[in-house]
Amino acid sequence: MSVSDVRQKAWSAALIVLFFVAWELFCLMTGMSDLVLPRPSQIFVTLFEKFPILWPHIVQTLVTTMIGFVLGVALGVALGAVIGVSRTAYDTCYPLLVGFSSIPKVAVVPIFVLWFGSGTVPAVLTSLSICFFPIVVNIATGLATTEPELEDVLKALGASKLDILWNVGLPRTMPFFFASLKVAISYAFVGAVLSETVASNRGIGNVMMTASSNFNVPLVFAGLFVLAGLGVALYVLFSLIEGQVTGWATRKDNVIAT
Amino acid sequence: MIPLIFNGSAAGIQLACTLLVMRMQPNSEFAGEPMAAGSAPTAIELSEASVTFGRGARAVPALSKTTLRIADGEFVALVGPSGCGKSTILRLVSGLARPTTGVVIVGGREVAARAMRVGMAFQNPTMLPWMTIEKNIMLPLKIVEPFRSQFRRLRKTEFRDKANALLEQVGLKGFGGRYPWQLSGGMLQRANLCRALIHEPRMLLLDEPFGALDQFTREELWGILQQLWMTHKPTVLLVTHDLREAGFLASRICVMSARPGRILDDSRVDFARPRTVAMTFEPDFVALNQKLRAFIVDARTAAREGA
Numbered sequence: 001m002s003v004s005d006v007r008q009k010a011w012s013a014a015l016i017v018l019f020f021v022a023w024e025l026f027c028l029m030t031g032m033s034d035l036v037l038p039r040p041s042q043i044f045v046t047l048f049e050k051f052p053i054l055w056p057h058i059v060q061t062l063v064t065t066m067i068g069f070v071l072g073v074a075l076g077v078a079l080g081a082v083i084g085v086s087r088t089a090y091d092t093c094y095p096l097l098v099g100f101s102s103i104p105k106v107a108v109v110p111i112f113v114l115w116f117g118s119g120t121v122p123a124v125l126t127s128l129s130i131c132f133f134p135i136v137v138n139i140a141t142g143l144a145t146t147e148p149e150l151e152d153v154l155k156a157l158g159a160s161k162l163d164i165l166w167n168v169g170l171p172r173t174m175p176f177f178f179a180s181l182k183v184a185i186s187y188a189f190v191g192a193v194l195s196e197t198v199a200s201n202r203g204i205g206n207v208m209m210t211a212s213s214n215f216n217v218p219l220v221f222a223g224l225f226v227l228a229g230l231g232v233a234l235y236v237l238f239s240l241i242e243g244q245v246t247g248w249a250t251r252k253d254n255v256i257a258t
Numbered sequence: 259m260i261p262l263i264f265n266g267s268a269a270g271i272q273l274a275c276t277l278l279v280m281r282m283q284p285n286s287e288f289a290g291e292p293m294a295a296g297s298a299p300t301a302i303e304l305s306e307a308s309v310t311f312g313r314g315a316r317a318v319p320a321l322s323k324t325t326l327r328i329a330d331g332e333f334v335a336l337v338g339p340s341g342c343g344k345s346t347i348l349r350l351v352s353g354l355a356r357p358t359t360g361v362v363i364v365g366g367r368e369v370a371a372r373a374m375r376v377g378m379a380f381q382n383p384t385m386l387p388w389m390t391i392e393k394n395i396m397l398p399l400k401i402v403e404p405f406r407s408q409f410r411r412l413r414k415t416e417f418r419d420k421a422n423a424l425l426e427q428v429g430l431k432g433f434g435g436r437y438p439w440q441l442s443g444g445m446l447q448r449a450n451l452c453r454a455l456i457h458e459p460r461m462l463l464l465d466e467p468f469g470a471l472d473q474f475t476r477e478e479l480w481g482i483l484q485q486l487w488m489t490h491k492p493t494v495l496l497v498t499h500d501l502r503e504a505g506f507l508a509s510r511i512c513v514m515s516a517r518p519g520r521i522l523d524d525s526r527v528d529f530a531r532p533r534t535v536a537m538t539f540e541p542d543f544v545a546l547n548q549k550l551r552a553f554i555v556d557a558r559t560a561a562r563e564g565a
Contacts, residue, residue: 150384156352157457158375159401167400171388246388 038218047222054207058226061192061203064120065234068127069188073181076132080139084173085165090140101133105191109198118199127191131184138180142173178242185234193227204230300363301461301493302328302351307360308518309346319518320346323360326512326521330460333487333494335508337501337550339558343519344497348463351495352376365460375402376461377454377492381469383446385438391449392434395421398457405457424452427489428482444475448482455490462487464496468503477535480506484532501547501554502538505529513553516561523553 020040026032027039034042047054083090105126112122146169154164196205204223211219309321321343328334336344349355350362353369353376362369364376377398385394399405399417409417418434425434428448438446447467454462467483468476484507487494498504504511505527513523527546529537537543 147382147384149380149382150386152349152352152354153378153380153384153454154397154401155354156376156378156463157398157401163401167397168386171386174388 035215035217038221042218043221043225046218047225050219050222054204054222054226057202057204057207058230060120061189061196061205062230064123064196064203065127065185065189065192068124068192069131069185071124072128072130072132072184072188073135075128076135076180076184077139077177079132080136081143081165083136084140084143085161085169087144090144097133097136100129105130106194106198109195112195113199119201123192123195123200123203126195127188130191130194131188134180134183134187135177138176139173142176143169146172175242175246178238178246182235182238182242185238186231189227189231189234298329298331299366300327301330301332301365302326302495303361303363304347304350304357305361305363307350307357307362309343309350309355310358321350321357322518322520324520326524328493328495328510330493331491333496333507333509335496335498335504335511336514337498337504337511337554338514338519338522339516339554339561340499341517342514342557343517344514345465346519348378348465348495348497351461352378352463375457375459376463377457377459378463379447379450379454379465379467381466383438383443383450385446385449385453387438390435390437391425391430391441392418392421394438395424395434395449395452395456398453402457421452421456424455425449427486428452444471444479447471447475447479451479451483451486455486455492458490460492462492462494464494464498466497466499469499476500476503480535481532483507488531501550502543504550505543505546506533506535506538511550513550513557515557522557523550525549 024039024041027034027037032039038046079093083093108129109122109126112125116122116125143165146164150168151164154168159167192203193205196203197209198205200206204226208220208223211217211223304324304326306323306325307321308319308323311318311320324343324347326347336347338344346355350357350369351364353364356369385391386397389397396417400409405412405417422431422434425431428451430445430448430452433441433445433449438449441449447470450467454464464483468479471479480503487507494507496504496507508527510524510526512521513525514520515522525546529543
């Protein structure tokens, strides 16, 4: 890591600290009621005190998100592979996919609740339905952009479609795939919390709804902090994996000239 | 270097042509006849092969009835105006395309849009960026039998040695562990040739492999390709726009007409090997270039008037 990287990170950290300090000072100076906007210090204290109670809900939200995410990825990869390999399938399926993805997912939750009752299942389904689209699009794009010359070289060698997909198509798609995973994990998380908020008796979304109806505003904000923390953690996790797996797509230094 | 004394002098060109005629056999002797290159068995045979893209009113004829016979181990260059169906011939021979009419026989078997396991290289080297050069070169071994079934067992040893031996032949010794983005265009094109040859194909199909390189790199790679051909002796079909390249490398040059392509002229090139870049400035060579050039200029003019 270079000096400028360290400096950049220091500035980022400083900005976050500054944000909370400004918030704290604003509340203190204006004498803001903690029913409207609690101070960060209050929120952190609440978070610390209520953590044992929050923990099962955190686990619930995380598990729901991950199940929805994994299913969404599986579905997205399968669909993206089919669409990406065949131009006809791409053109045929695209309008339907766009139509489906433009539906606000909050509107779908009541339908899932109607079918499966409230709880984990609609949350998983919501997170699945919200996160699979970016994966489909990215997988399909990655596969569709394989160089035709290379395909010819391999076909002339007697390679089957599966050979080409396995040796060229899928590895080539990895940068697209991991970029979409970062987006998808955030989406999956949003979907899970959304569904918990509307219809569930467990999960961080539900905790926040309950807390807000009890006017326990610090707890509402504590829930918000937990969500932000989890969201960032998941994003960072997938960024790290992406860097490990698809470093070749971003490395461009150290070129040898002749 | 020999000065271009004949250049621009009509009499000189005529003289040089006369000299050349003795080296080159006239067109008629080739049509449908086995190559004079000898008793070597036929590697590629196109009989009355034509290709039309699309159907009905929108049909585009790419290749009109073409008959071409190439003997085993020959190095044939296809030259001609852009879009004349040179690449279509390569696609026919490699099994990537099927003739609309006529027959294409490669290695004694009819090609019916079936892969012929030939080595191919295009202008774009298309190295996979996530693999080292060595692994890129070994890619055909993962696909072509019998290497395919041995791949897991041998990739660390014999296959790697094979790849490195080829890399050494093209002057890329020690670059096997590099990634494609660390290499220049010329180096990538050398690696591309290695990838086309790793599975020891009987046939090498090259579609303007050096088109994107600068003049000096290109000339250097001619030498390397000539060396590879003299060592491995595959049958080579080279599509090129560069007449000097064709003259330097090929043992036979076929000139094609404008679309829909057909073969206008078929000449043997008997300059001694290994040929050098200096030879491409000698009168014989220049005269050959002039002759080929005239064919292509005529073909272009005819196409423009016909259109």
